[in-house]
Amino acid sequence: MTVSLDQTQLISDDGNQIVKRQLFVGIGVQKCATTWLYDILLDHPNVALSKRKELDFFSYHFGRGYQWYEEQFPADRHGCLVGEISPSYFVDANVPERLQAYAPEANLIVSLRDPVERAVSNHRHEVRLGNFHGDDLSFEAGLANNPLYLEQSRYGTYLQRWLRHIPVSRMLFLFQEDIDRDPQVIAQQVYRFLDVDDRHVSNAVEGRSNESVVHRSRMLEHARRSARDLGRLLGIDGVWRAAQKTGLQAVYRQLNRRPPEERIPPVSPETRQRLRLLLAEEIRLVEEITGRLLPHWRNQTSQ
Structure with missing residues (x-):
């Protein structure tokens, strides 16, 4: 059986079983807390x-x-909301139309930060x-x-393209x-938007995902990520989270991570200001689309 995950009713081949499988998609943006979003949804029971x-x-x-796509979701979580998060979607010109054609009722989560x-x-x-290097x-x-x-920070331009296919x-x-x-608070906002239980408190809610760090050994970091991803594929990601609570993650970070400023020079205030001027219209468009004023994106000169 191959069907769109966004259909509200899926009927098995024997014509008897009906299962609700509604789709949501996190479309990015890259380096804007999309891993945090994945993690706080990963352990939600709904x-x-x-x-x-x-x-x-x-x-x-x-x-x-589509068959390959649908096989990437757990088959035994009937009645649950189905979702995925792919930051590459935000800037790809083909994705809005493809996604709308496949899942016309899908909800989208867009995560942003100071561009x-x-x-x-x-x-x-x-x-x-x-x-x-x-x-x-x-x-x-x-x-x-x-x-x-710079291109991926042109949020307004890309949001306008998305809005031609999917309503705000x-x-x-x-x-x-x-x-x-x-x-x-933001995790609860996500749960309410998706219409799942907002009383859930994720084990990952206070975590910092995909921090900007430099690894002393990229091979060791690759092995760590491979082990984590394998645990998720096998459905034993709870073991990974339990290991984090023992303090092993803190030990690993101390051994194999160092602040990026040890190798990467600080960004000059002049460069930051030049980029803010270049992105001023993009910020204005985000404010218009989201209905939120973002003066700190225009004026922030720290970090």
């Missing part, structure tokens, strides 16, 4: 997330077909992965090397600054 966080189906893997700080975090992420690891050098640093009423906008300030 939510069935994809077996791995970033399916990238509607962007990179659309050629695999300049997002670009800086993007740079640190690329250095951490080893995608950008050399003697000059400054943000300015990375910006010259990778146009997507089906979108929840999250701001990382709010998550940092009061993560439990």
